[in-house]
Amino acid sequence: MGTYKLIALDMDGTLLNEDKKISAENQAAIREASAQGKVVIMSTGRGAISAMPFVKELGLSTPLVVVNGSEVWASPDTLLKRTLVPIETIRNLHQLAVENDCWWWAYSVAGVFNRESEGLDMDQHEWLKFGYFTDNAEKLQRIRDVVSSWGTLEITNSHPSNLELNPLGISKATGVETVCQLLGIAMSEVIAMGDSENDIAMIREAGLGVAMGNAQEEVKRIADITTVTNNEHAVAQVIRTYLLT
Structure with a gap:
């Protein structure tokens, strides 16, 4: 030991x-x-x-x-x-959530935002992490495959039904x-x-x-x-x- x-x-x-x-x-x-x-x-x-x-x-x-x-x-x-996630990447991650109709949340320097955040202007924030949640395993895998193909993010989870995305490395x-x-x-x-x-x-x-x-x-x-x-x-x-x- x-x-x-x-x-x-x-x-x-x-x-x-x-x-x-x-x-x-x-x-x-x-x-x-x-x-x-x-x-x-x-x-x-x-x-x-x-x-x-x-x-x-x-x-x-x-x-x-x-x-x-x-x-x-x-x-x-x-x-x-x-270490920040580029705003362009955050926009793409958000678009993926919209296309797949799933819950999303994101950590910015100012705090946490999610699908229910009213009037959120993503360009006004510095972003640290983006996350998805869905009980639909097929949908989650589809999102993972798309994000993985970009080659610009670390892909993990904190629960079997979510994905967490951080800057590569x-x-x-x-x-x-x-x-x-x-x-x-x-x-x-x-x-x-x-x-x-x-x-x-x-x-x-x-x-x-x-x-x-x-x-x-x-x-x-x-x-x-x-x-x-x-x-x-x-x-x-x-x-x-x-x-x-």
Whole structure:
């Protein structure tokens, strides 16, 4: 077993239980790890605005990776790096959603917009990520095939019924690597935990890649280990087994 210095945590389906809460067990383990000088960071598909209340709840002042790596924060109040999706690409992604009559949402620097956003002028915003949701698997695959043919975007998901699009070359892995460079830590000293396609890159690159018990099968296949589910305090179990001395 390596000596791990940092743990990168996906939020939904990993740190958060099905009620979107951080269990007392997970909280206690994170605070104990921080007290021992270990670095605990969020690495999430959520935007900063959505992630920050949980970061504050845990009392963390560490870096964080949000919007699947499109933003990296040096601390909760200091943006380190931001990678935008070109407006032309956003227009094309939006058109694809309209053509396929499916729910869409998009993260901009200003906040999250979706199909119900009134009077949205896309040209007035800087964009970080675009997403689709549909229970129609055939429709979802059709959208994936079209976007894939462009060759300009990272295509992942955070649920089997959605797609998440980030700039090519941007992922949670690149975000965590940026944090490691900032802190002088090697990726071999990182534990990464997640449950969905958007976690695969960081799970693969980390010294210890952990798939949740509730993870998608592809995530379990590439992970070093599979732990218990997000309703069974998996984060606490992994921290106590692999991070704490």
